[in-house]
Amino acid sequence: MDELIIGEITRRMRRPAYVGVCFAVFILTALCVPTSGTSLHVLAVDPTIFHQADNPTWISIGVAFVMTLVLPMIGAMTINNALSTARESGVLPFLQTSRVSRVRLLSSMFIGNLAQLLGLWLVMVISAGGMCLIRFFGVAMTPWQFIGPLTVLLPGLVVLAALALLTETLPILRGRSGSAFISLAILVTYFSETGSGRVVGLTGVSTLIATLNHSVKAVTGHAVRGVQVLGTGAVSAKGHRTLLFSGVSFNGQLWQQIAVCLALAALFVGLSCVFLERRPLKAKHRQHQAKRDNVVHGLIAGEALRLLATIPMWLKIVTMMLWVISFGVQWATVTSVMLPVLNLLAIALLVQAGWGINENKVADWLSLSSRRMYQHRSAHIVVLIAANLLLNLPVLIHFTHISWPFIIWCLAMPLLAVASGQIVGNGRLTESLVVVLWFSYLNGKTTLVPFTQVGTGAVYAGLTLIAILVIFGWNCFKVRRVAV
Amino acid sequence: MEIVFDHVTMTFGDDVAVKHFTATLNAAGVVGLIGPNGAGKSTLVRMLTTQIKPTEGDILLDGTSIVKHPDLLRTKLGYLPQQIPYYPELTARAYLHYLAAAKGLPRVATDEQIERLLGQLHLDAIHGRRLANYSGGMRQRVAIAASLLGEPQLIVCDEPTVGLDPIERASLRTLYSQLAQTRLVLMSTHIISDIESVANRILLMRQGRLCFDGKPADAISAAQGCVWEVAAPIGKALPDIPISAVKQVSAHEVIRFVADQPVIAGAEQVTPTLEDASLAILEGLVMTHG
Numbered sequence: 001m002d003e004l005i006i007g008e009i010t011r012r013m014r015r016p017a018y019v020g021v022c023f024a025v026f027i028l029t030a031l032c033v034p035t036s037g038t039s040l041h042v043l044a045v046d047p048t049i050f051h052q053a054d055n056p057t058w059i060s061i062g063v064a065f066v067m068t069l070v071l072p073m074i075g076a077m078t079i080n081n082a083l084s085t086a087r088e089s090g091v092l093p094f095l096q097t098s099r100v101s102r103v104r105l106l107s108s109m110f111i112g113n114l115a116q117l118l119g120l121w122l123v124m125v126i127s128a129g130g131m132c133l134i135r136f137f138g139v140a141m142t143p144w145q146f147i148g149p150l151t152v153l154l155p156g157l158v159v160l161a162a163l164a165l166l167t168e169t170l171p172i173l174r175g176r177s178g179s180a181f182i183s184l185a186i187l188v189t190y191f192s193e194t195g196s197g198r199v200v201g202l203t204g205v206s207t208l209i210a211t212l213n214h215s216v217k218a219v220t221g222h223a224v225r226g227v228q229v230l231g232t233g234a235v236s237a238k239g240h241r242t243l244l245f246s247g248v249s250f251n252g253q254l255w256q257q258i259a260v261c262l263a264l265a266a267l268f269v270g271l272s273c274v275f276l277e278r279r280p281l282k283a284k285h286r287q288h289q290a291k292r293d294n295v296v297h298g299l300i301a302g303e304a305l306r307l308l309a310t311i312p313m314w315l316k317i318v319t320m321m322l323w324v325i326s327f328g329v330q331w332a333t334v335t336s337v338m339l340p341v342l343n344l345l346a347i348a349l350l351v352q353a354g355w356g357i358n359e360n361k362v363a364d365w366l367s368l369s370s371r372r373m374y375q376h377r378s379a380h381i382v383v384l385i386a387a388n389l390l391l392n393l394p395v396l397i398h399f400t401h402i403s404w405p406f407i408i409w410c411l412a413m414p415l416l417a418v419a420s421g422q423i424v425g426n427g428r429l430t431e432s433l434v435v436v437l438w439f440s441y442l443n444g445k446t447t448l449v450p451f452t453q454v455g456t457g458a459v460y461a462g463l464t465l466i467a468i469l470v471i472f473g474w475n476c477f478k479v480r481r482v483a484v
Numbered sequence: 485m486e487i488v489f490d491h492v493t494m495t496f497g498d499d500v501a502v503k504h505f506t507a508t509l510n511a512a513g514v515v516g517l518i519g520p521n522g523a524g525k526s527t528l529v530r531m532l533t534t535q536i537k538p539t540e541g542d543i544l545l546d547g548t549s550i551v552k553h554p555d556l557l558r559t560k561l562g563y564l565p566q567q568i569p570y571y572p573e574l575t576a577r578a579y580l581h582y583l584a585a586a587k588g589l590p591r592v593a594t595d596e597q598i599e600r601l602l603g604q605l606h607l608d609a610i611h612g613r614r615l616a617n618y619s620g621g622m623r624q625r626v627a628i629a630a631s632l633l634g635e636p637q638l639i640v641c642d643e644p645t646v647g648l649d650p651i652e653r654a655s656l657r658t659l660y661s662q663l664a665q666t667r668l669v670l671m672s673t674h675i676i677s678d679i680e681s682v683a684n685r686i687l688l689m690r691q692g693r694l695c696f697d698g699k700p701a702d703a704i705s706a707a708q709g710c711v712w713e714v715a716a717p718i719g720k721a722l723p724d725i726p727i728s729a730v731k732q733v734s735a736h737e738v739i740r741f742v743a744d745q746p747v748i749a750g751a752e753q754v755t756p757t758l759e760d761a762s763l764a765i766l767e768g769l770v771m772t773h774g
Contacts, residue, residue, distance in 0.1 A: 002585055003581040003582055003584065003585035003591075004582060004585035004586055006578070006581075006582075007571070007574060007578055007579070007581065007582030007585070008582075010573065010574060010578060011571045011573040011574050012573075014573035014574075014614070015573060085571075089569055089570060089571060089572075090565060090567050090568065090569030090570075091569040091570070091571060091583075093535060093565070093569065094563065094565060094569040094583075094630070095583070095586050095587070096534075096535065097533045097534060097535060097558060097561055097563040098558050098559075098561060098563075098586075098587045098634075099555050099558040099559045099587070099588070100586050100587060100588070101586075101588055104585075104586070104588070105586055108586075278554075279534065279535055279536065279537070279554075280535045280536075282536075
């Protein structure tokens with residue numbers, strides 16, 4: 001194999017974070033196995049007709065249904081820095097001083113992305129296979145019945161590997177917006193394929209639905225009437241018929257989908273070659289800020305200034321304008337439009353939470369004195385919480401009395417962002433989670449933001465406590481690990 | 485091979501990093517690019533290595549503009565940047581193979597060259613370790629090996645001795661001297677002792693301008709009569725003069741300074757070193773231009 005590809009794959013696979021992600025996928029897959037008689041069910045199919053999750057074919061189709069959304073999301077977070085790490089490490093600028101074939105370089109990066117995604121897919125298959133053995137040891141199923149539903153993810157992963165590369169080369173997306181764009185693209189594609197029935201086949205969920213219908217039809221003579229993926233609540237246990245899922249059938253439409261995916265991937269890689277910078281990118285100088293030479297006294301003011309300096313001026317102006325407008329609009333407009341838009345714009349700030357300070361090893365230096373480190377971390381959190389409360393002030397003033405659930409939510413968001421940034425070491429997890437939250441909110445799951453719901457508020461209070469434990473306990477763990 | 489800097493100017497906003505730099509490099513050997521921090525050396529190197537385009541002027545390789553045709557130079561260039569590029573997850577050998585493949589170098593010749601470079605730079609014993617576990621000096625040696633991949637005709641190094649211990653520095657000087665027998669090596673540095681013994685020619689920069697272009701010996705002879713030494717009690721207030729060295733000797737210190745006159749009583753004229761000469765030129769005491 002080409003040394004370039006070997007190098008790319010090796011450097012990706014050896015990242016400690018990748019091992020962590022593989023472990024997370026393994027656990028998640030095990031949790032995605034359909035069960036019967038529990039309040040949280042991964043997959044429920046016509047419960048009045050069929051006995052639920054009573055054979056191993058349910059495992060692979062249940063896992064596939066959830067993972068067609070979850071695996072690309074996790075995968076996107078994992079691979080969406082291949083080129084930026086090459087830029088930041090100086091390797092790409094170094095290579096640009098020699099005559100490098102852009103096609104070879106980006107093709108190897110695409111293969112590196114794909115290898116990482118296939119690694120995650122393999123972990124998912126192993127975990128699902130293990131669950132089949134644990135849950136249904138000795139129960140027969142054909143290899144295709146097991147692996148077939150899981151293979152539908154593969155064409156989408158090929159597209160994702162190429163799309164991640166494209167977002168890192170397109171000037172408009174190669175900054176912070178790339179991860180958010182991919183997360184949004186995955187969500188939109190997944191839900192459009194589950195909703196309309198029109199099959200593009202990028203995620204593979206439409207193929208799973210077809211397989212589900214085909215399997216149900218084989219038993220009942222009609223298409224499926226009720227399906228629930230990742231639902232809660234009691235499921236009727238009246239059904240007594242056994243539903244065996246057939247493997248995915250490779251018909252003309254499926255081959256067409258695979259061809260479309262491969263063509264899209266080739267197109268994205270080709271476009272990446274076109275858009276990859278020909279000379280090293282200039283370091284972003286924020287001269288206007290430097291020239292002002294603001295001298296600030298106090299840690300909180302200094303931290304506020306540092307965080308504000310990370311946000312582009314145009315974004316600050318747009319956010320400020322929308323924020324001012326939000327005070328003058330109706331409650332319905334605030335909650336349905338202004339709140340999600342303002343909070344989506346605030347991603348630029350939240351993605352800095354928990355890790356941005358260490359870009360220049362400042363946090364490492366501060367950690368030489370535990371007091372200074374805690375002072376700085378507290379200032380960081382205070383600034384983020386204050387910013388989030390201020391951002392959501394247009395909502396808060398609409399309440400006739402103090403809305404504790406909403407205030408708790410305002411506290412929870414920056415704290416969770418700090419915790420995730422601290423653990424992952426970058427803002428991609430935060431970015432993806434925030435995008436998923438607001439995408440779900442805009443698609444009707446408004447209860448995710450608790451305006452008055454005490455129950456949801458309590459959940460966020462619990463998450464807040466966990467985040468605080470992570471934020472202040474993480475360094476103790478790191479220090480101990482170093483000592484060992 | 486001939487490289488011509490033709491009135492090269494580079495500005496960043498209102499800041500002029502390099503102004504009307506004109507020089508011709510055409511013979512094999514080591515050329516030292518010297519100047520204090522902020523003199524414009526790194527900017528000039530970045531323009532020469534086709535990373536940035538000059539705002540004005542042109543850089544020509546054998547008569548063809550490398551600003552317009554950067555690939556012409558890229559095929560002949562070996563570059564050692566100031567910030568060492570590396571992937572921490574790879575071993576030295578894997579990293580060098582990766583870079584060689586990215587540059588499209590032929591496999592068989594590259595394998596042989598990588599083994600030779602690993603030995604030459606004393607990396608053969610540690611090549612199995614990941615670069616994340618290397619010291620700064622070790623990584624610097626890997627970067628030097630990377631810059632020599634593909635037998636480049638022009639080698640440009642930006643502060644090549646940073647992070648190296650004295651033995652490594654001496655060994656690097658020897659290596660570059662050997663390479664310079666058939667190639668052009670441009671070493672940009674502010675540590676004059678690094679190039680004193682190896683450079684055939686020096687280009688001295690101050691505030692973005694070229695203020696000396698010539699042989700080290702010419703710089704030294706130009707500075708004759710401008711370098712002084714005086715013994716003074718420790719802590720004695722001194723006039724505001726450019727001091728090139730202070731050496732403590734028992735109860736007093738020997739101060740070496742550059743000036744056109746012995747501004748401190750009892751100062752004696754001494755033979756200049758390249759460092760003294762550079763200081764004298766940078767301070768404007770010697771008005772010479774090659």
